[in-house]
Amino acid sequence: MTSEHDRPNADGELRRRAEALDQRDTPSLPEDIEALSLEEIRRRFHELRVHQIELEMQNVQLRQAQQALETSQARYFHLYDLAPVGYCTVSDQGVILEANLNASKLLGLARGALVGQKLTQFIIPEDQDKYYQRRRRLVESSEPRACELRIVKGDGAAFWVQLSTKLAQDENGAPVHWIVLCDITARKQAEETLRTNRQRLSDIVKFLPTATLAIDKQGQVIIWNEAMEQMTGIPAAEMLGQGDYAYSIPFYGEAQPQLLNLMFEDHHEIAARYPHITREGDTLGVEVFCPALYSDKGAWVFAKASPLYDQDGSIIGAIESVRDITERKQAESYGALGREVLHLLNHPGDFRTAIQRVLTVLKTRTGFDAVGIRLQVGDDYPYFVQEGFSADFLQTANTLTARTADDEICRDQNGNVMLECACGLVLSGRTDPTDPLFTPGGSCWTNDATLLLNLATCDDPRLKPRNQCAHANYASVALIPIRDKEKIIGLMQFNDRRKDVFTSSMIEILEGTATHLGAALIRKQTEEETQALQAQLLQAQKMEAIGTLAGGIAHDFNNILGAILGYAEIARDCIPPESEAIGYLGKVLLASERAATLVKQILAFSRQGNIDRMPLKPSHIVKEAIKLLRPSLPSTITINQKVEAATSFILADPTQVHQILMNLCTNAFHAMEQTGGTLEITLEDRELFRDNLQHKPELEPGMFVVLSVRDSGPGIPLAIRDKIFDPYFTTKEAGKGTGLGLAIIHGIITGYGGFVTCESEIGKGTIFEIFFPAIEEQVDSEIKSSKRTPSGNEHILLIDDEKMLVDVGKTMLERLGYVVTVRTSSLQALTLFQNHPAQFDAVITDQTMQGLTGMELAWKMLRIRPDLPIILCTGYSNLVDEEQAKHSGIKGFAMKPFTKQEIALLLRKVLDDGLPA
DSSP states (O other): OOOGGGHHHHHHHHHHHHHHHHHHHSOOOOSOGGGSOHHHHHHHHHHHHHHHHHHHHHHHHHHHHHHHHHHHHHHHHHHHHHOSSEEEEEETTSBEEEEOHHHHHHHTSOHHHHTTSBGGGGBOGGGHHHHHHHHHHHHHHOOOEEEEEEEEOTTSOEEEEEEEEEEEEOTTSOEEEEEEEEEOHHHHHHHHHHHHHHHHHHHHHHTOSSEEEEEETTSOEEEEOHHHHHHHSOOHHHHTTOOTTGGGHHHHSSOOOOGGGGGTSOOHHHHHHOTTOEEETTEEEEEEEETTHHHHTOEEEEEEEEEEEOTTSOEEEEEEEEEEOHHHHHHHHHHHHHHHHHHHHHSSSOHHHHHHHHHHHHHHHHOOSEEEEEEOBTTBOOEEEEESOOHHHHHHHSOOBOBOTTSOBOBOTTSOBOBOHHHHHHHHTOOOTTSTTBOTTSOEEESOGGGGGGOOOOSOTTOOOOOHHHHTTOOEEEEEEEEETTEEEEEEEEEESSSSOOOHHHHHHHHHHHHHHHHHHHHHHHHHHHHHHHHHHHHHHHHHHHHHHHHHHHHHHHHHHHHHHHHHHHHHHHSOTTOTHHHHHHHHHHHHHHHHHHHHHHHHHTTOSOOOOEEEOTHHHHHHHHHHHGGGSOTTEEEEEEEOTTOOEEEEOHHHHHHHHHHHHHHHHHHHTTTOEEEEEEEEEEEEOGGGGTTOTTSOOEEEEEEEEEEOSSOOOHHHHTTTTSTTOOOSOTTSOOSOHHHHHHHHHHHTTOEEEEEEETTTEEEEEEEEEEEOOOOOTTOOTTSOOOOOOOEEEEEOSOHHHHHHHHHHHHHTTOEEEEESOHHHHHHHHHHOTTSOSEEEEESSOSSSOHHHHHHHHHHHOTTOOEEEEESOOSSOOHHHHHHTTOOEEEESSOOHHHHHHHHHHHHHHOSOO
């Protein structure tokens, strides 16, 4: 810009230029000026005056423009010199052409000293490459460039600047560089301090036992410690510097904001993901499940996040610590599991339903692929309930009893059944606490099922470990014993195809659950047994009531039958043998005898009848039962029978034989009730040898009479086949069975010295075989019709409170030749006997009478006359039987109704022998 002292020179130069232009541009005047007219002279003079005025006006404008320019330039130079940054112009060769006051101050030299010097001499050698690279890219692109480098002042002190450059031209069109210098030393020092602090923090955090990460305000990872590397499997070298929420992928499987991002802003989406956040000042905490941790196995963690501050208290980042709390959560969950199991077992309901509910809870709470509960059934421990195991797995693994090549059960030297597989070791209590597969509590667990192959189930070389679990691709297996105090009563089994799902603490918790389960199971079983006993008592009371009712009915009915039998026999004796009525009366007598047998069966059912074993051929009983059974079965069930009449004799109560067959046929009917089918009944002789009785070593080989009942129903599942003979075990719905039928059959046949077998195939049916020991052939005691009816002439006192029976008895005995005195009152009869004790040769009395019972009357008469033959008759009594009568001195005992021949034989026997009959 032109200064004031340079103005005269400028004006002189301007004058010379004007004169030159005047000489070039002004038209020349005529040499003879006098030749011009006055008017022309005036015109030209006027033009000169106008031109002069224009020049003066232009000069004024020019001076005003020049003054404005000088004012503007002065303002520019003030801004230029006083700018807070350094400005300088550098030639294309790097020489400083011009610099402002701040540039002079930054470089530590006067402006005059700066001009003419190369800029690079102020740049420290280590950063000069940055400057030259920046110049080259500037020339190539013409775009403004910036870089950070260190400058050395005139006194040798170094500082950081941000150097920004723009390409320009001077007034002559030569290329120049406009450069801006900004002192960034303070920022660089702050960055270095921050970097140092970060490094120091990183060094501290690196060795913290808690997994820790931190991000800066731009969301880039600045800390990823060793514990975090171990938790996520991602090294710090891969994670440091990463942004865009990359740090959340190892936890959640996708990039998303997480807890520490709440340090920068209130993010509703993040807050919604963590609904249970706790706050302590500016620190946030939360428990959350991270599904992607540990190779997508997932884990519960407790995360705690806090902001990072700089020296001014501004947030510059956030830090988050993450602690694995999976075991604690599992402990809480399994603690709740134990409480829920106890609640289920304390809940009213049957045992099997309770165990099924427990299994469902175990499966749901643990999330394992398969869960089963084994409980003892006989010598085995099959799955009582299970969920998740395949049918193929169960076919092989359900039973644990070890068997030889001959299918015999293996037993140890003490006779105990040997159990296979690791399950067998746990159930037998043969675990080794020093083996890492076992726990001091007797459990067996592993996260690698192939290791179970190394276990020896016993010392018997014939037995090999099964390891069905590994064959079924289960990687993790846990077997937890269920105990009643010290006794092992079952086992909980957990299988999962994932590896590393079990931990020692988890097994300890499950062992505690199993202990509670065992105690609850025993309590539940005790409760059910108590309920069963109560039900049995109630059933017994009902049966007693039924028996009392049946006895009363039987007493009256037997009296009626007695009259029918007696009068029919009298009528038959009163008509000629050739009369057509003889045949009709024979039918009446046969029907009456069958009715009497039916009453006897009713009394036996109500437990009021005597169990009277006798040699008999069962064929007629079986045929009679089939006749009674046929009308009660629907037409959809066909009965096929193969009953051999010539079977051997057996020693049995005919009523019980009838009861056995009816129970078996009723069970078969229930099995085929919905679908129909075929009921096959067979009776045959079968000789059994020692080989046939290997499973019954207490029995002797020989001939057996075998009663078989086969049905074509759905069959009995193997899992419950060993339970069917247990009292009160039933698969029938309420109202269709008490669970006593097969138990009663088993008890009866065992008492006879025989046995029962059951064979069943799912979908094909079931066959029960009853083996009665055969006895030597005997004359059937029931064949009496060929015997002569004896007679006599003695004096008989006949006592019964039923006048009709007294009348028929008197007539019957008198027709046999006896003298008969009758009484319908036991008290009247006693008075008569007391007055005339020697008048009577024998007494026939009923048991059930008003005043005195038959037994009481007999005692009083025997006190008077001890040798008196007395026959006690009864149709029903729960107070006396034949054995009791004999011990009381009564010489004869007769069950009503009886035929003339039966009473004639018995009366003659007590009169002639004088011995108890």
